[in-house]
Amino acid sequence: MAKRSRQAQVTRFAPSPTGYLHVGHVFSAFTAYHARGKGGTFHVRIEDIDQARCKDKYIDAILEDLNWLGLDWETPVRKQSRHMLDYDKALKKLDFKDLLYPCFCSRSDIMAEIERSGHAPHGPGGPVYPETCKKLSNTTRDCFIGKGKAHVQRLNTKAALAITGPLEWYEINQGLVKANPAQFGDVVLARRESRTSYHLAVAVDDHLQGVTIVNRGADLALSTDVHRLLQALLGFPSPSYDHHRLVKDVNGQRLAKRDQSLTVRSLRDRGWSPIEVINMSGFAKSF
Ligand code: GLU
Numbered sequence: 586m587a588k589r590s591r592q593a594q595v596t597r598f599a600p601s602p603t604g605y606l607h608v609g610h611v612f613s614a615f616t617a618y619h620a621r622g623k624g625g626t627f628h629v630r631i632e633d634i635d636q637a638r639c640k641d642k643y644i645d646a647i648l649e650d651l652n653w654l655g656l657d658w659e660t661p662v663r664k665q666s667r668h669m670l671d672y673d674k675a676l677k678k679l680d681f682k683d684l685l686y687p688c689f690c691s692r693s694d695i696m697a698e699i700e701r702s703g704h705a706p707h708g709p710g711g712p713v714y715p716e717t718c719k720k721l722s723n724t725t726r727d728c729f730i731g732k733g734k735a736h737v738q739r740l741n742t743k744a745a746l747a748i749t750g751p752l753e754w755y756e757i758n759q760g761l762v763k764a765n766p767a768q769f770g771d772v773v774l775a776r777r778e779s780r781t782s783y784h785l786a787v788a789v790d791d792h793l794q795g796v797t798i799v800n801r802g803a804d805l806a807l808s809t810d811v812h813r814l815l816q817a818l819l820g821f822p823s824p825s826y827d828h829h830r831l832v833k834d835v836n837g838q839r840l841a842k843r844d845q846s847l848t849v850r851s852l853r854d855r856g857w858s859p860i861e862v863i864n865m866s867g868f869a870k871s872f
Pocket of ligand 1: 632
Protein backbone atom coordinates (compact mmCIF):
# COMPACT_ATOMS: atom_id res chain seq x y z
CA MET A 586 0.00 0.00 0.00
CA ALA A 587 1.30 3.47 -0.85
CA LYS A 588 2.55 5.32 2.21
CA ARG A 589 0.43 8.34 3.08
CA SER A 590 2.24 11.62 3.29
CA ARG A 591 2.32 12.93 6.84
CA GLN A 592 -0.48 15.42 6.41
CA ALA A 593 -2.85 13.17 4.42
CA GLN A 594 -6.03 12.67 6.42
CA VAL A 595 -9.45 11.18 5.94
CA THR A 596 -12.14 13.72 6.79
CA ARG A 597 -15.87 13.97 6.34
CA PHE A 598 -18.81 16.32 6.21
CA ALA A 599 -21.92 14.56 7.50
CA PRO A 600 -25.13 16.57 7.02
CA SER A 601 -28.58 15.34 7.93
CA PRO A 602 -30.92 15.98 4.98
CA THR A 603 -33.64 17.71 6.99
CA GLY A 604 -33.26 21.04 5.21
CA TYR A 605 -31.06 23.06 2.87
CA LEU A 606 -27.42 23.78 3.67
CA HIS A 607 -26.77 27.13 5.33
CA VAL A 608 -23.55 29.11 5.63
CA GLY A 609 -22.69 27.30 8.89
CA HIS A 610 -22.59 24.05 6.91
CA VAL A 611 -20.41 25.74 4.31
CA PHE A 612 -17.87 26.59 7.02
CA SER A 613 -17.96 23.02 8.32
CA ALA A 614 -17.69 21.39 4.89
CA PHE A 615 -14.74 23.57 3.85
CA THR A 616 -12.98 23.04 7.17
CA ALA A 617 -13.19 19.26 6.66
CA TYR A 618 -12.22 19.53 2.99
CA HIS A 619 -9.17 21.62 3.88
CA ALA A 620 -8.20 19.34 6.80
CA ARG A 621 -7.80 16.30 4.52
CA GLY A 622 -4.43 17.77 3.45
CA LYS A 623 -2.39 16.90 0.40
CA GLY A 624 -3.29 13.46 -0.92
CA GLY A 625 -6.01 13.02 1.70
CA THR A 626 -9.60 11.90 1.32
CA PHE A 627 -12.81 13.82 1.87
CA HIS A 628 -16.16 12.08 2.33
CA VAL A 629 -19.64 13.48 2.24
CA ARG A 630 -21.89 11.28 4.35
CA ILE A 631 -25.65 11.58 4.39
CA GLU A 632 -27.00 11.01 7.91
CA ASP A 633 -30.55 10.02 7.08
CA ILE A 634 -31.50 7.46 9.71
CA ASP A 635 -34.34 9.65 10.92
CA GLN A 636 -36.52 8.79 7.95
CA ALA A 637 -39.47 10.80 9.24
CA ARG A 638 -37.48 14.06 9.01
CA CYS A 639 -35.08 13.36 6.13
CA LYS A 640 -36.10 14.01 2.53
CA ASP A 641 -34.57 12.94 -0.77
CA LYS A 642 -35.06 16.43 -2.17
CA TYR A 643 -32.66 17.75 0.49
CA ILE A 644 -30.07 15.05 -0.31
CA ASP A 645 -30.10 16.13 -3.95
CA ALA A 646 -29.95 19.81 -2.99
CA ILE A 647 -27.07 19.29 -0.52
CA LEU A 648 -24.93 17.48 -3.09
CA GLU A 649 -25.80 20.00 -5.75
CA ASP A 650 -24.91 22.95 -3.49
CA LEU A 651 -21.59 21.36 -2.45
CA ASN A 652 -20.74 20.80 -6.10
CA TRP A 653 -21.69 24.39 -6.92
CA LEU A 654 -19.37 25.57 -4.13
CA GLY A 655 -16.54 23.70 -5.83
CA LEU A 656 -16.06 20.72 -3.52
CA ASP A 657 -15.39 17.19 -4.68
CA TRP A 658 -15.61 14.03 -2.61
CA GLU A 659 -15.20 10.28 -2.66
CA THR A 660 -17.95 8.32 -4.34
CA PRO A 661 -20.22 6.57 -3.70
CA VAL A 662 -21.65 8.83 -1.01
CA ARG A 663 -22.51 6.81 2.07
CA LYS A 664 -26.18 7.11 3.02
CA GLN A 665 -26.70 5.77 6.50
CA SER A 666 -30.20 4.43 5.82
CA ARG A 667 -28.67 1.91 3.38
CA HIS A 668 -26.27 0.47 5.95
CA MET A 669 -28.49 -0.73 8.75
CA LEU A 670 -26.74 -4.11 8.78
CA ASP A 671 -23.49 -2.44 9.83
CA TYR A 672 -25.21 -0.85 12.82
CA ASP A 673 -26.92 -4.11 13.64
CA LYS A 674 -23.56 -5.87 13.71
CA ALA A 675 -22.21 -3.30 16.18
CA LEU A 676 -25.33 -3.66 18.34
CA LYS A 677 -24.88 -7.43 18.41
CA LYS A 678 -21.27 -6.97 19.52
CA LEU A 679 -22.41 -4.79 22.42
CA ASP A 680 -25.22 -7.20 23.24
CA PHE A 681 -22.74 -10.07 23.29
CA LYS A 682 -20.83 -8.15 25.98
CA ASP A 683 -24.13 -7.85 27.87
CA LEU A 684 -24.07 -4.07 27.65
CA LEU A 685 -27.56 -3.45 26.23
CA TYR A 686 -31.00 -3.67 27.73
CA PRO A 687 -34.43 -3.10 26.24
CA CYS A 688 -36.27 -0.06 27.57
CA PHE A 689 -40.06 0.03 27.28
CA CYS A 690 -40.56 3.46 28.87
CA SER A 691 -42.39 6.20 27.04
CA ARG A 692 -41.33 9.81 27.58
CA SER A 693 -44.14 10.29 30.08
CA ASP A 694 -43.17 7.08 31.96
CA ILE A 695 -39.68 8.52 32.34
CA MET A 696 -40.94 11.88 33.59
CA ALA A 697 -43.32 10.15 36.04
CA GLU A 698 -40.50 7.98 37.39
CA ILE A 699 -38.26 11.01 37.85
CA GLU A 700 -41.01 12.82 39.72
CA ARG A 701 -41.75 9.78 41.87
CA SER A 702 -38.11 9.26 42.85
CA GLY A 703 -37.87 12.95 43.82
CA HIS A 704 -34.49 13.50 42.21
CA ALA A 705 -33.34 13.75 38.64
CA PRO A 706 -29.69 13.93 37.77
CA HIS A 707 -29.40 16.32 34.85
CA GLY A 708 -27.12 15.65 31.92
CA PRO A 709 -26.28 18.07 29.14
CA GLY A 710 -29.36 16.91 27.23
CA GLY A 711 -31.82 17.14 30.14
CA PRO A 712 -32.80 14.64 32.84
CA VAL A 713 -30.83 11.41 32.80
CA TYR A 714 -32.80 8.19 32.28
CA PRO A 715 -33.65 6.76 35.74
CA GLU A 716 -32.70 3.20 34.67
CA THR A 717 -36.20 1.87 35.34
CA CYS A 718 -36.01 -0.92 32.76
CA LYS A 719 -32.53 -1.97 33.83
CA LYS A 720 -34.17 -3.51 36.89
CA LEU A 721 -36.62 -5.69 34.93
CA SER A 722 -36.14 -9.45 35.13
CA ASN A 723 -35.35 -11.42 32.02
CA THR A 724 -38.77 -13.06 32.28
CA THR A 725 -40.54 -9.69 32.22
CA ARG A 726 -38.38 -8.49 29.33
CA ASP A 727 -39.11 -11.65 27.33
CA CYS A 728 -42.80 -11.36 28.12
CA PHE A 729 -42.98 -7.70 26.98
CA ILE A 730 -41.02 -8.44 23.83
CA GLY A 731 -43.19 -11.51 23.16
CA LYS A 732 -46.25 -9.26 23.35
CA GLY A 733 -44.68 -6.90 20.82
CA LYS A 734 -44.29 -4.01 23.28
CA ALA A 735 -42.38 -1.17 21.61
CA HIS A 736 -38.90 -0.63 23.01
CA VAL A 737 -35.53 0.97 22.46
CA GLN A 738 -32.11 -0.48 23.32
CA ARG A 739 -30.08 1.38 25.93
CA LEU A 740 -26.41 1.13 26.76
CA ASN A 741 -25.59 0.09 30.32
CA THR A 742 -23.11 2.93 30.64
CA LYS A 743 -21.79 2.02 34.11
CA ALA A 744 -21.04 -1.54 33.00
CA ALA A 745 -19.47 -0.19 29.80
CA LEU A 746 -17.17 2.17 31.71
CA ALA A 747 -16.20 -0.63 34.07
CA ILE A 748 -14.82 -2.41 30.99
CA THR A 749 -13.11 0.54 29.32
CA GLY A 750 -11.90 2.56 32.32
CA PRO A 751 -11.33 6.32 31.89
CA LEU A 752 -11.23 7.58 28.32
CA GLU A 753 -10.00 10.65 26.50
CA TRP A 754 -9.90 11.97 22.96
CA TYR A 755 -7.48 14.17 21.06
CA GLU A 756 -8.85 17.61 20.29
CA ILE A 757 -6.79 19.48 17.71
CA ASN A 758 -5.77 22.90 19.12
CA GLN A 759 -6.42 21.69 22.64
CA GLY A 760 -4.77 18.32 23.24
CA LEU A 761 -6.23 15.45 25.24
CA VAL A 762 -9.73 15.94 26.59
CA LYS A 763 -11.24 13.68 29.26
CA ALA A 764 -14.39 11.93 28.06
CA ASN A 765 -17.34 11.92 30.45
CA PRO A 766 -19.99 9.61 28.97
CA ALA A 767 -21.43 8.90 32.42
CA GLN A 768 -23.07 12.35 32.45
CA PHE A 769 -25.52 11.16 29.76
CA GLY A 770 -26.58 8.02 31.64
CA ASP A 771 -27.84 5.02 29.70
CA VAL A 772 -28.11 6.46 26.20
CA VAL A 773 -30.38 5.00 23.52
CA LEU A 774 -28.42 3.10 20.87
CA ALA A 775 -31.31 1.67 18.88
CA ARG A 776 -34.56 3.58 18.48
CA ARG A 777 -38.02 2.20 18.02
CA GLU A 778 -38.29 3.26 14.42
CA SER A 779 -34.73 2.46 13.32
CA ARG A 780 -32.36 -0.12 14.73
CA THR A 781 -29.69 2.48 15.39
CA SER A 782 -29.17 5.98 16.77
CA TYR A 783 -27.10 9.02 15.84
CA HIS A 784 -24.34 8.01 18.29
CA LEU A 785 -24.04 4.43 17.11
CA ALA A 786 -24.23 5.23 13.39
CA VAL A 787 -21.56 7.96 13.64
CA ALA A 788 -19.15 5.80 15.63
CA VAL A 789 -19.56 2.90 13.17
CA ASP A 790 -19.34 5.06 10.03
CA ASP A 791 -16.32 7.06 11.12
CA HIS A 792 -14.59 3.73 11.70
CA LEU A 793 -15.72 2.04 8.48
CA GLN A 794 -14.76 5.09 6.43
CA GLY A 795 -11.35 5.26 8.11
CA VAL A 796 -11.92 8.85 9.25
CA THR A 797 -8.82 10.26 10.95
CA ILE A 798 -10.10 13.77 11.76
CA VAL A 799 -13.70 14.60 12.64
CA ASN A 800 -14.44 18.26 11.89
CA ARG A 801 -17.79 19.39 13.17
CA GLY A 802 -19.44 22.24 15.06
CA ALA A 803 -18.70 22.89 18.72
CA ASP A 804 -22.35 22.04 19.49
CA LEU A 805 -21.52 18.39 18.83
CA ALA A 806 -18.49 18.24 21.14
CA LEU A 807 -20.60 16.71 23.90
CA SER A 808 -21.58 13.79 21.68
CA THR A 809 -17.91 12.88 21.49
CA ASP A 810 -18.09 11.67 25.11
CA VAL A 811 -20.46 8.92 23.97
CA HIS A 812 -18.72 8.29 20.64
CA ARG A 813 -15.42 7.78 22.43
CA LEU A 814 -17.02 5.16 24.70
CA LEU A 815 -18.55 3.30 21.75
CA GLN A 816 -15.20 3.32 19.92
CA ALA A 817 -13.51 1.77 22.96
CA LEU A 818 -16.22 -0.90 23.36
CA LEU A 819 -16.26 -1.78 19.67
CA GLY A 820 -12.46 -1.85 19.31
CA PHE A 821 -12.32 1.13 16.93
CA PRO A 822 -9.35 3.52 16.92
CA SER A 823 -10.34 7.03 17.93
CA PRO A 824 -9.95 9.78 15.30
CA SER A 825 -8.75 13.26 16.25
CA TYR A 826 -11.44 15.90 16.65
CA ASP A 827 -11.75 19.50 15.62
CA HIS A 828 -14.92 20.98 17.08
CA HIS A 829 -14.96 24.30 15.32
CA ARG A 830 -16.73 27.55 16.14
CA LEU A 831 -20.33 27.98 15.03
CA VAL A 832 -21.34 30.55 12.45
CA LYS A 833 -23.73 33.07 13.99
CA ASP A 834 -26.28 35.40 12.41
CA VAL A 835 -26.19 39.20 12.83
CA ASN A 836 -27.96 38.85 16.19
CA GLY A 837 -25.31 36.47 17.48
CA GLN A 838 -27.65 33.45 17.23
CA ARG A 839 -26.37 30.21 15.76
CA LEU A 840 -27.81 29.39 12.38
CA ALA A 841 -30.50 26.77 12.04
CA LYS A 842 -31.97 25.08 9.01
CA ARG A 843 -35.23 26.92 9.58
CA ASP A 844 -33.48 30.27 8.93
CA GLN A 845 -34.10 30.35 5.21
CA SER A 846 -32.29 33.61 4.46
CA LEU A 847 -28.81 32.18 4.90
CA THR A 848 -29.26 28.93 3.03
CA VAL A 849 -26.93 28.34 0.10
CA ARG A 850 -30.08 27.98 -2.03
CA SER A 851 -31.43 31.40 -1.22
CA LEU A 852 -28.04 33.10 -1.60
CA ARG A 853 -27.62 31.43 -4.99
CA ASP A 854 -31.07 32.54 -5.99
CA ARG A 855 -30.17 36.09 -5.01
CA GLY A 856 -27.16 36.02 -7.33
CA TRP A 857 -24.31 35.35 -4.89
CA SER A 858 -21.24 33.61 -6.32
CA PRO A 859 -19.64 30.54 -4.66
CA ILE A 860 -16.68 32.56 -3.40
CA GLU A 861 -18.99 35.18 -1.85
CA VAL A 862 -20.89 32.45 -0.02
CA ILE A 863 -17.64 30.84 1.19
CA ASN A 864 -16.33 34.20 2.40
CA MET A 865 -19.58 34.91 4.17
CA SER A 866 -19.19 31.66 6.15
CA GLY A 867 -15.90 33.07 7.47
CA PHE A 868 -13.98 30.03 6.26
CA ALA A 869 -11.11 31.86 4.55
CA LYS A 870 -10.54 34.03 7.63
CA SER A 871 -9.90 30.93 9.76
CA PHE A 872 -6.78 29.88 7.86
N1 GLU B 1 -25.52 14.86 11.00
C1 GLU B 1 -25.11 15.82 11.98
C2 GLU B 1 -25.73 17.17 11.64
O1 GLU B 1 -26.15 17.40 10.52
C3 GLU B 1 -23.61 15.98 12.07
C4 GLU B 1 -23.00 14.78 12.70
C5 GLU B 1 -21.50 14.78 12.86
O2 GLU B 1 -20.80 15.55 12.20
O3 GLU B 1 -21.04 13.94 13.62
O4 GLU B 1 -25.79 18.01 12.52
